[in-house]
Amino acid sequence: MDGNNVNTGGKCPINHGALTENGTSVVEWWPKSLNLDILHQHDTKTNPMGPGYSYREALKSLDVDALKADLRALMSDSQEWWPADWGSYVGMFARVAWHAAGSYRLADGRGGAGTGNQRFAPLNSWPDNANTDKGRRLLWPIKKKYGNKISWADLMILAGTIAYEEAGLKTYGFAFGREDIWHPEKDVYWGSEKEWLAPSDSRYEDVAKPDTMENPLAAVQMGLIYVNPEGVNGKPDPARTAEQIRETFARMAMNDEETVALTAGGHTIGKAHGNGSAEDLGPEPEGAEITDQGLGWMPRKGRGIGRDQVVSGIEGAWTANPTKWDMGYFEMLFGHEWELKKSPAGAWQWQPVSIDEKDMPADVEDPSIRTVPIMTDADMAMKVDPTYRAICEKFMADPDYFSETFAKAWFKLTHRDMGPKARWIGPDVPQEDLIWQDPVPAGNTSYDVASVKARIAAAGLSVADMVATAWDSARTFRGSDMRGGANGARIRLAPQKDWEGNEPARLARVLGVLEPIAAETGASIADVIVLAGNLGIEQAAKAAGHDISVPFAPGRGDATQEQTDVDSFAPLEPLADGFRNWQKAEYVVAPEEMLLDRAQLMGLTAAEMTVLLGGLRGIGANHGGSKHGVFTQREGALTPDFFATLTDMAYRWVPVEGGTYELRNRADDSVAYTATRVDLVFGSNSILRAYAEVYAQDDNEAKFVADFVNAWVKVMNADRFDLA
Structure with missing residues (x-):
C-alpha cells in the first residue's frame, strides 16, 4: 500500500487548462505557424451518427404533417420557465430562424442556417443572439420526439416559417435538407475585434463609407447579425x-x-x-x-x-x-x-x-x-x-x-445557403425556379462517352489546357453555400469568362475546340469540359508510366446567361489559386492562408490539398504557364517530383526580388527551380511536410497517382448533388 501512495501535494493531476479553451495551442506558441484546423473542422470523428447514417434517407420517413402540427401547438404552449409574450411564441421562433439565417454573407458563402451552427460558439453566445438559446430549448421536446428524422438546422427554420403562418402570413414554401454539423466553426473569420460590440471603425477604411467594410464581413460590429x-x-x-x-x-x-x-x-x-x-x-x-x-x-x-x-x-x-x-x-x-x-x-x-x-x-x-x-x-x-x-x-x-x-x-433569407434545388427535399418545395438558386437545366446522359472522349483526344489540346480549363470550371464550388462548380458550365458565361484567374484568351481558345464537340455529340459543354480534364489526367499519368481511367459521371447541364445572376456570381471570383500558383494582387493575407481558404471552401482535406497541388505542378497547369513550383524535368507527366525535389536536401532555398524564391544546388549554387510561398509551405510546415514526405517516398508513386485521381474526381463532382 505504501508504495502505491502518491502524494500530490494539492497539485492538479492533469495539465490545468489543457482540456479547455484556456489550453495553449501550437499557434499561440508560434503565431507564424500555418493553422490547418480550418481543413479539419468537420472531421468524421466529431459526428456521432456514424458512417451508415444518411439524413436524406432519414427524412423520407418524417411525418411532415405531424411535425408541423406539433410546431403549431408549441406556438401557444407557454412554459412557466420561459413564458411566451402575449401567450404566443411566434416572435421568439421567427427570431431564432432569422438569426440563424442572418449570419450568411455572400462574399464567401459562410454563415447562414444550413448547418445548425447557431448551437455552437461563437454564434450561440453573440450578444445579438441573446435568448435564442431559450428558443432552441423550447424546441427540444419536438427534436427529441422526431430524432434523427429532423436536423436542428431544418427544425429551427421550419419553426420560424410556421410562426409566420400562425401569425397569418401565406408563406412561399419550405425545403428540408439542412444537415447538422457537430463542432463549432471556430475558424470562420467574423472580424478582428477582441471585444463584443466594439466600435465598428476597425471594420472600415472609413466608417462614413459603408462600402469600405472589410471583406468578407457583412455585419457592422462584432456580435451583431x-x-x-x-x-x-x-x-x-x-x-x-x-x-x-x-x-x-x-x-x-x-x-x-x-x-x-x-x-x-x-x-x-x-x-x-x-x-x-x-x-x-x-x-x-x-x-x-x-x-x-x-x-x-x-x-x-x-x-x-x-x-x-x-x-x-x-x-x-x-x-x-x-x-x-x-x-x-x-x-x-x-x-x-x-x-x-x-x-x-x-x-x-x-x-x-x-x-x-x-x-x-x-x-x-x-x-x-x-x-x-x-x-x-x-x-x-x-x-x-x-x-x-x-x-x-x-x-x-x-x-x-x-x-x-x-x-x-x-424564403430567400432562410434558404440562400442551401444551394441548388437538387438538394431540397419535402412537399413544400416551390415549383418556380428562382435565379438566386443558380438553376441548371438537366443534362443528357445518353450520349456515347467514349466517342466524345475520342473526339477530344483528336482535337490536339495540350494536357495543361485540358486540365486547367476543367479545374477552373470546378474550383468555384464552395461548400459554404453549395454554389459554383462545373455543373452549368458557367465558365463560358459572364462574369466568369472574363475573370483574370481563368485566363480569358486561353479559355476562349479551349472552349472554341470543346463547344463544337458538345454540339455535335449531344453532350453538354459542362460534361465535355470535365471529360477533357479527365483525359488530360489520363494522358499525364500515362506519360509517367501509369495506365489509368479517371471515373466520369455524365449528366451535367448547361446554364444560360439568363439563368445567371451576374452580380451574385462576382464574389465567387478567385483572388488567388494556390493550386495553379496564381494570385491576382498582393494582399494582407499570406498566399498560403488563401490556399487554405480555397481548399476548405472546396471541401478538401489537408492531404487532398497536398496531392492535388503537387500533381498539378507536375502536369504544368500553372496560371499563365508559370514555372514556379514545377520541380520536375518531366513537365506534363503526373509525377510526385514536386515532393521529391522539395524534400531533397541537395537543394537550398533563397529569397529573391518580387517575393519569389530560388532553389539552388548546394554543390555549385546554380539555380535549379523557382518557387512561391505556396510551394515552400509544403516543406516548411510540419504537418504539410509530413504529407509531402509520404508522396516523396520511392514506394508511393502508385499511391500518389491513385490519391490524386480520387481528389480530382471529388473536385469535379463536388456540385453533383444528383449523385449523392
Missing part, C-alpha cells in the same frame, strides 16, 4: 444607418425591396426586450456556470422573464398586434412622429411624440396594461431614406404585394 439598432456605433442617425443597412443587406444578397420587406416583416411580429438591467443577467452560454446547463443570460437578480426581459436593451413592440401578420408596422411608423428616448435598460430608441392608448400594444403579461410602441434607428431609416420610403409607400398601397414580397424574401 446586421446593423446596430441604436445607430452607427450606437449613435442614432437614421440617414447614416440607412447607408449601413443597404451595404449589409447587399452583402447578404438582398436588394432594396427585399431589405425593406424583411425589416418591416421582421418587426411586424414580436417585440424588443430591455425592461431591466443587463448587469442583472448571468454570462452568455459559453461562459455560464455548469448548473445553467447551456443556457445563457440567466437572471441573477429579479425575474428576468416576461415583461422583465433584457435582450437588445431596447424595450417595446413595433405594432399594436405583435402576434398578427398585418400592416401595423407601416401604420405605426408613418402614422406618428417620433422622438428619441432611452429604454429602461439605457438603450436609444424612438417613441411616438403622441399616441392614443387604444393604438398601443398590450403588456406581454397583462392585456389590461398598454405599453408604448418603439422604433429602432433601422426602422426610422425606412422612413428617412428616400429609396426605402418609396418602397414602403408602394407596400402600403398594396398590402398583398407586401406580403408576397416578404414571403419570397423570407
Whole structure:
C-alpha cells in the first residue's frame, strides 16, 4: 500500500487548462505557424451518427404533417420557465430562424442556417443572439420526439416559417435538407475585434463609407447579425444607418425591396426586450456556470422573464398586434412622429411624440396594461431614406404585394445557403425556379462517352489546357453555400469568362475546340469540359508510366446567361489559386492562408490539398504557364517530383526580388527551380511536410497517382448533388 501512495501535494493531476479553451495551442506558441484546423473542422470523428447514417434517407420517413402540427401547438404552449409574450411564441421562433439565417454573407458563402451552427460558439453566445438559446430549448421536446428524422438546422427554420403562418402570413414554401454539423466553426473569420460590440471603425477604411467594410464581413460590429439598432456605433442617425443597412443587406444578397420587406416583416411580429438591467443577467452560454446547463443570460437578480426581459436593451413592440401578420408596422411608423428616448435598460430608441392608448400594444403579461410602441434607428431609416420610403409607400398601397414580397424574401433569407434545388427535399418545395438558386437545366446522359472522349483526344489540346480549363470550371464550388462548380458550365458565361484567374484568351481558345464537340455529340459543354480534364489526367499519368481511367459521371447541364445572376456570381471570383500558383494582387493575407481558404471552401482535406497541388505542378497547369513550383524535368507527366525535389536536401532555398524564391544546388549554387510561398509551405510546415514526405517516398508513386485521381474526381463532382 505504501508504495502505491502518491502524494500530490494539492497539485492538479492533469495539465490545468489543457482540456479547455484556456489550453495553449501550437499557434499561440508560434503565431507564424500555418493553422490547418480550418481543413479539419468537420472531421468524421466529431459526428456521432456514424458512417451508415444518411439524413436524406432519414427524412423520407418524417411525418411532415405531424411535425408541423406539433410546431403549431408549441406556438401557444407557454412554459412557466420561459413564458411566451402575449401567450404566443411566434416572435421568439421567427427570431431564432432569422438569426440563424442572418449570419450568411455572400462574399464567401459562410454563415447562414444550413448547418445548425447557431448551437455552437461563437454564434450561440453573440450578444445579438441573446435568448435564442431559450428558443432552441423550447424546441427540444419536438427534436427529441422526431430524432434523427429532423436536423436542428431544418427544425429551427421550419419553426420560424410556421410562426409566420400562425401569425397569418401565406408563406412561399419550405425545403428540408439542412444537415447538422457537430463542432463549432471556430475558424470562420467574423472580424478582428477582441471585444463584443466594439466600435465598428476597425471594420472600415472609413466608417462614413459603408462600402469600405472589410471583406468578407457583412455585419457592422462584432456580435451583431446586421446593423446596430441604436445607430452607427450606437449613435442614432437614421440617414447614416440607412447607408449601413443597404451595404449589409447587399452583402447578404438582398436588394432594396427585399431589405425593406424583411425589416418591416421582421418587426411586424414580436417585440424588443430591455425592461431591466443587463448587469442583472448571468454570462452568455459559453461562459455560464455548469448548473445553467447551456443556457445563457440567466437572471441573477429579479425575474428576468416576461415583461422583465433584457435582450437588445431596447424595450417595446413595433405594432399594436405583435402576434398578427398585418400592416401595423407601416401604420405605426408613418402614422406618428417620433422622438428619441432611452429604454429602461439605457438603450436609444424612438417613441411616438403622441399616441392614443387604444393604438398601443398590450403588456406581454397583462392585456389590461398598454405599453408604448418603439422604433429602432433601422426602422426610422425606412422612413428617412428616400429609396426605402418609396418602397414602403408602394407596400402600403398594396398590402398583398407586401406580403408576397416578404414571403419570397423570407424564403430567400432562410434558404440562400442551401444551394441548388437538387438538394431540397419535402412537399413544400416551390415549383418556380428562382435565379438566386443558380438553376441548371438537366443534362443528357445518353450520349456515347467514349466517342466524345475520342473526339477530344483528336482535337490536339495540350494536357495543361485540358486540365486547367476543367479545374477552373470546378474550383468555384464552395461548400459554404453549395454554389459554383462545373455543373452549368458557367465558365463560358459572364462574369466568369472574363475573370483574370481563368485566363480569358486561353479559355476562349479551349472552349472554341470543346463547344463544337458538345454540339455535335449531344453532350453538354459542362460534361465535355470535365471529360477533357479527365483525359488530360489520363494522358499525364500515362506519360509517367501509369495506365489509368479517371471515373466520369455524365449528366451535367448547361446554364444560360439568363439563368445567371451576374452580380451574385462576382464574389465567387478567385483572388488567388494556390493550386495553379496564381494570385491576382498582393494582399494582407499570406498566399498560403488563401490556399487554405480555397481548399476548405472546396471541401478538401489537408492531404487532398497536398496531392492535388503537387500533381498539378507536375502536369504544368500553372496560371499563365508559370514555372514556379514545377520541380520536375518531366513537365506534363503526373509525377510526385514536386515532393521529391522539395524534400531533397541537395537543394537550398533563397529569397529573391518580387517575393519569389530560388532553389539552388548546394554543390555549385546554380539555380535549379523557382518557387512561391505556396510551394515552400509544403516543406516548411510540419504537418504539410509530413504529407509531402509520404508522396516523396520511392514506394508511393502508385499511391500518389491513385490519391490524386480520387481528389480530382471529388473536385469535379463536388456540385453533383444528383449523385449523392
